[in-house]
Amino acid sequence: MRQFNYILKRLLHMIPVLFCVTILIFLMIRLIPGSPAEIMLGDKATPEKIAILEEKMGLNEPLIVQYGLFLKQIVTLDFGDSITYARPVLELIQPKIMVTVGLVISTTIFVLLLSFPLGYLAGSKHGTPLDSGIKTGALIVISLPQFWVGTLFLLLFGLKLHWFPVGGWGDTFLEHAHSLILPGLTGALTTSALTIRNLRSNVIDVVNSDYVDFARSKGLTEKRIKNRHIIRNSMISTVTLLSLRIANMLGGSIVIETVFSLPGLGKLLVDSIFARDYAVVQTVVLMLALIVLIVNLITDVAYSMLDPRVRLE
Amino acid sequence: MEPILEVKDLKTYFITKDSTAKAVDGVSFSVMPGETFGLVGESGCGKSATCRSILQLIHKPGRTVGGEVIYKGQNILDMPPAELRKIRGSEIGMIFQEPMTSLNPVLKIKEQIFENLKDKNLTKQQKHDRAIELLKLVGIPTPETRLDEYIHQYSGGMRQRAMIAIALAAEPKVLLADEPTTALDVTIQDQIIKLLGKLKTQLGMSIILITHDLGVVAQMCDYVAVMYAGHIVEKADTNTLLTAPRHPYTYGLIRSIPTGLEGSKKLESIEGMPPDLNNMPEGCPFAPRCKFKGELCTKVRPEMRKLGNGHEVACHYTEKLEGVSGLQSSEKKV
Amino acid sequence: MEQKDNTSVFEQTEASRGEEAHHIKKKKHFWQYSMSLNIGLVIIVIVLIFAFFPQFIAPYEPNTSNPDAIMLAPSAEHLFGTDNYGRDIFSRVVWGTRIDVAMGIFAMIVPLIVGSIIGLIAGYYGGWIDTILMRILDVVMAFPFILMVIVIVAILGSGLMNMFIAIWLVAWRDYARLVRSEVMIAKHSEYVMAAKVLGYSEIRIILGHILPNVVNSAITFAAADIVMCMLTGASMSFLGLGVEPPTPEWGALISTGRPFMTQAWWMCTLPGVAICIAGVGFSLFGDGISDVLRAKSR
Numbered sequence: 001m002r003q004f005n006y007i008l009k010r011l012l013h014m015i016p017v018l019f020c021v022t023i024l025i026f027l028m029i030r031l032i033p034g035s036p037a038e039i040m041l042g043d044k045a046t047p048e049k050i051a052i053l054e055e056k057m058g059l060n061e062p063l064i065v066q067y068g069l070f071l072k073q074i075v076t077l078d079f080g081d082s083i084t085y086a087r088p089v090l091e092l093i094q095p096k097i098m099v100t101v102g103l104v105i106s107t108t109i110f111v112l113l114l115s116f117p118l119g120y121l122a123g124s125k126h127g128t129p130l131d132s133g134i135k136t137g138a139l140i141v142i143s144l145p146q147f148w149v150g151t152l153f154l155l156l157f158g159l160k161l162h163w164f165p166v167g168g169w170g171d172t173f174l175e176h177a178h179s180l181i182l183p184g185l186t187g188a189l190t191t192s193a194l195t196i197r198n199l200r201s202n203v204i205d206v207v208n209s210d211y212v213d214f215a216r217s218k219g220l221t222e223k224r225i226k227n228r229h230i231i232r233n234s235m236i237s238t239v240t241l242l243s244l245r246i247a248n249m250l251g252g253s254i255v256i257e258t259v260f261s262l263p264g265l266g267k268l269l270v271d272s273i274f275a276r277d278y279a280v281v282q283t284v285v286l287m288l289a290l291i292v293l294i295v296n297l298i299t300d301v302a303y304s305m306l307d308p309r310v311r312l313e
Numbered sequence: 314m315e316p317i318l319e320v321k322d323l324k325t326y327f328i329t330k331d332s333t334a335k336a337v338d339g340v341s342f343s344v345m346p347g348e349t350f351g352l353v354g355e356s357g358c359g360k361s362a363t364c365r366s367i368l369q370l371i372h373k374p375g376r377t378v379g380g381e382v383i384y385k386g387q388n389i390l391d392m393p394p395a396e397l398r399k400i401r402g403s404e405i406g407m408i409f410q411e412p413m414t415s416l417n418p419v420l421k422i423k424e425q426i427f428e429n430l431k432d433k434n435l436t437k438q439q440k441h442d443r444a445i446e447l448l449k450l451v452g453i454p455t456p457e458t459r460l461d462e463y464i465h466q467y468s469g470g471m472r473q474r475a476m477i478a479i480a481l482a483a484e485p486k487v488l489l490a491d492e493p494t495t496a497l498d499v500t501i502q503d504q505i506i507k508l509l510g511k512l513k514t515q516l517g518m519s520i521i522l523i524t525h526d527l528g529v530v531a532q533m534c535d536y537v538a539v540m541y542a543g544h545i546v547e548k549a550d551t552n553t554l555l556t557a558p559r560h561p562y563t564y565g566l567i568r569s570i571p572t573g574l575e576g577s578k579k580l581e582s583i584e585g586m587p588p589d590l591n592n593m594p595e596g597c598p599f600a601p602r603c604k605f606k607g608e609l610c611t612k613v614r615p616e617m618r619k620l621g622n623g624h625e626v627a628c629h630y631t632e633k634l635e636g637v638s639g640l641q642s643s644e645k646k647v
Numbered sequence: 648m649e650q651k652d653n654t655s656v657f658e659q660t661e662a663s664r665g666e667e668a669h670h671i672k673k674k675k676h677f678w679q680y681s682m683s684l685n686i687g688l689v690i691i692v693i694v695l696i697f698a699f700f701p702q703f704i705a706p707y708e709p710n711t712s713n714p715d716a717i718m719l720a721p722s723a724e725h726l727f728g729t730d731n732y733g734r735d736i737f738s739r740v741v742w743g744t745r746i747d748v749a750m751g752i753f754a755m756i757v758p759l760i761v762g763s764i765i766g767l768i769a770g771y772y773g774g775w776i777d778t779i780l781m782r783i784l785d786v787v788m789a790f791p792f793i794l795m796v797i798v799i800v801a802i803l804g805s806g807l808m809n810m811f812i813a814i815w816l817v818a819w820r821d822y823a824r825l826v827r828s829e830v831m832i833a834k835h836s837e838y839v840m841a842a843k844v845l846g847y848s849e850i851r852i853i854l855g856h857i858l859p860n861v862v863n864s865a866i867t868f869a870a871a872d873i874v875m876c877m878l879t880g881a882s883m884s885f886l887g888l889g890v891e892p893p894t895p896e897w898g899a900l901i902s903t904g905r906p907f908m909t910q911a912w913w914m915c916t917l918p919g920v921a922i923c924i925a926g927v928g929f930s931l932f933g934d935g936i937s938d939v940l941r942a943k944s945r
Contacts, residue, residue, distance in 0.1 A: 020786040143926030148919035210415040218429045219401030251791025
């Protein structure tokens with residue numbers, strides 16, 4: 001019940017945030033120089049034609065009316081047409097959302113696979129060469145540019161060894177998964193390194209905590225102490241860190257999709273900015289913000305399940 | 314009567330690359346069944362390390378390097394981990410100073426009680442009933458609702474009671490209580506001490522009480538050992554120790570507690586600081602601060618001397634304190 | 648980290664908190680605190696020499712093309728090989744140092760100052776100022792950092808200065824959040840209460856009692872942030888939204904080399920080595936700074 005109230009509270013909290021997010025996106029897109037009408041007309045643009053088209057697109061209306069139109073677009077899921085692709089934005093975006101969400105999932109899986117075992121290992125073997133090795137490795141990985149690591153992976157595992165496709169997304173689910181391994185790994189590196197460092201220091205704190213000593217004084221087995229007392233408590237602040245990193249992982253996907261030529265939202269965004277395709281830009285930005293908000297909601301709920309202290313506040 | 318727990322020449326050192334801190338350096342004492350044994354000293358004297366060494370709860374770089382802890386004829390320090398686990402909890406339990414940090418914040422109180430119930434054949438209902446019984450025993454009102462709560466939902470005094478309940482779930486024969494009242498308000502301190510006293514009689518267990526508070530000792534302990542810089546400097550039954558201390562340090566400690574009877578007299582305090590455990594002076598560790606010190610003190614470390622009636626003291630010139638009184642017996646109950 | 652050496656451990660309860668163990672009050676020189684800091688500083692000094700004096704280090708002119716030396720593999724003559732215009736890549740990397748290092752440092756400084764001030768004010772005064780800040784933070788945190796930077800660059804147009812402005816406009820949020828939460832803790836601490844009871848002025852309390860206690864975490868964050876800013880800048884150039892060619896910049900160098908990945912692997916790989924070295928240097932420096940500040944605050 002308490003859990004349910006918490007989720008409800010978080011959902012209600014999200015509504016004004018979502019509202020402000022749309023205002024911010026709307027204003028930012030209006031600030032991009034150059035008239036969409038002019039770009040749509042291209043070579044055929046004359047001042048008269050631009051004026052007529054602007055009138056038709058509602059660009060001469062007061063800002064507040066334009067914003068109303070934007071909201072209406074969001075509610076009706078009709079985001080207008082892309083100039084470059086001459087297709088409805090929604091239709092254009094739908095398959096690309098899948099790619100980006102797939103990339104984020106692949107990245108998250110790699111983050112979990114890499115960071116939890118290594119972070120726990122380093123923390124529980126605190127002060128050993130293994131610990132310093134993992135710690136130093138994490139520090140180096142944090143300092144590496146993702147686009148460069150991705151390029152190296154592509155050269156080595158794609159071009160040289162032919163283990164993975166060099167680019168693209170494939171047609172079947174297996175091909176999708178196959179082509180998301182290298183990008184996911186690349187995207188996971190920075191976040192994994194940060195998580196490893198965080199988890200490591202949490203484990204060190206928890207292992208030395210009084211409640212673990214108390215648990216040990218009860219005569220529990222080391223396995224039980226680890227499973228019931230150390231792991232869960234060490235993970236609490238790591239979950240917060242992961243939720244903060246989701247936005248960065250999505251941002252990173254813009255770069256990674258470019259590196260691996262994945263047809264996702266990030267790649268589309270960069271292409272559309274160069275093409276000044278505003279309808280697409282504003283929709284992609286909106287989608288990315290929405291994904292961040294939803295994932296944050298999920299991690300907040302996960303956090304409240306791990307830590308009972310949160311629910312009461 | 315045979316002692317239930319005997320500590321013999323226990324040595325626990327904290328060894329790092331460039332120093333060795335002898336936190337516990339040759340401590341011996343024994344605890345009788347049903348007795349409350351007090352271990353007194355200022356913070357940093359090694360009393361907590363002694364207590365933790367008994368259950369092998371010392372963290373790196375600390376290590377028990379010598380001595381024996383005999384429980385029912387067996388040396389705990391030699392036991393393989395599986396044997397040691399059988400001693401922990403069900404034979405010797407422990408409660409800590411700060412319940413807020415000593416109880417797991419993300420597990421319900423009942424889960425923490427359940428995991429210390431040693432009879433693995435209990436049904437869910439039996440476990441539940443036993444947990445309620447335990448909370449009642451330690452004086453927690455409305456135990457049914459309290460079982461499902463977390464430690465942060467308890468108040469200060471209730472937290473300490475909950476920790477005692479959890480430790481008692483395994484029905485230990487000896488309870489190590491590491492400064493159980495230090496983190497509490499004075500009024501609640503008194504309640505907890507009374508509770509521990511009551512439980513001791515009711516359950517017939519022995520308690521080893523670690524404290525820096527001679528008032529608590531006076532109220533509760535049968536027998537006391539005073540620790541200073543990793544050594545026990547004086548052992549006696551509580552009455553003797555408080556009224557006729559024979560070690561200058563014990564004497565100093567007693568003279569520094571306010572009794573309300575000083576009138577305009579100033580309270581005495583012990584000048585100086587305890588020695589650095591990495592760098593212990595030769596001779597008596599208390600010598601640099603001692604008002605009674607003589608020639609021998611800075612050269613030879615005093616051995617424990619038996620004065621009769623179980624009174625032992627580690628001082629070369631204990632005669633100097635003969636006839637000097639600590640507290641008047643009428644002042645004892647502070 | 649966790650300087651276990653030189654600790655004198657008095658009692659288990661204290662020793663158990665490993666990192667908080669008692670220290671002998673011995674005066675230490677700053678280089679004795681942290682190995683990370685020392686190695687980091689050495690790397691940074693080398694990188695700074697490259698940044699300030701590329702003309703003495705680079706063997707060739709960075710922008711002069713040479714039709715006789717197109718896409719030559721790395722050799723003693725051309726350490727990192729040459730590109731599709733016959734330019735020496737090593738020389739371009741050397742000349743790129745100052746741009747990337749400047750991106751790291753200048754992109755960090757303005758948000759550090761502005762964000763800290765905003766966080767300080769909101770955290771200390773609370774009330775509606777704080778509520779507004781928190782709502783703004785809720786909204787801007789919904790956007791991935793680099794996404795915001797990309798959109799702002801799209802508004803302002805590409806180029807180094809516009810990229811700085813874009814990062815400044817976004818990066819303050821992390822500092823504001825961090826400093827605000829630290830101030831909230833410091834505000835309720837006993838020393839601030841004491842200062843209030845003593846009737847000190849607000850300015851004196853903020854500057855003399857709160858700021859020194861929150862500045863450590865802001866600086867620790869900033870030291871690590873240099874790397875993030877540098878990598879963001881390089882990523883922007885890689886995407887073609889930052890520094891414009893033919894200016895030599897590490898991210899842009901990798902980007903221009905990518906189409907020739909199959910013929911000339913060195914074009915898109917070797918410039919990355921420079922980013923890694925500089926990045927590791929600043930990361931070690933950041934770690935070292937946090938070690939030193941932690942040791943000092945004990």
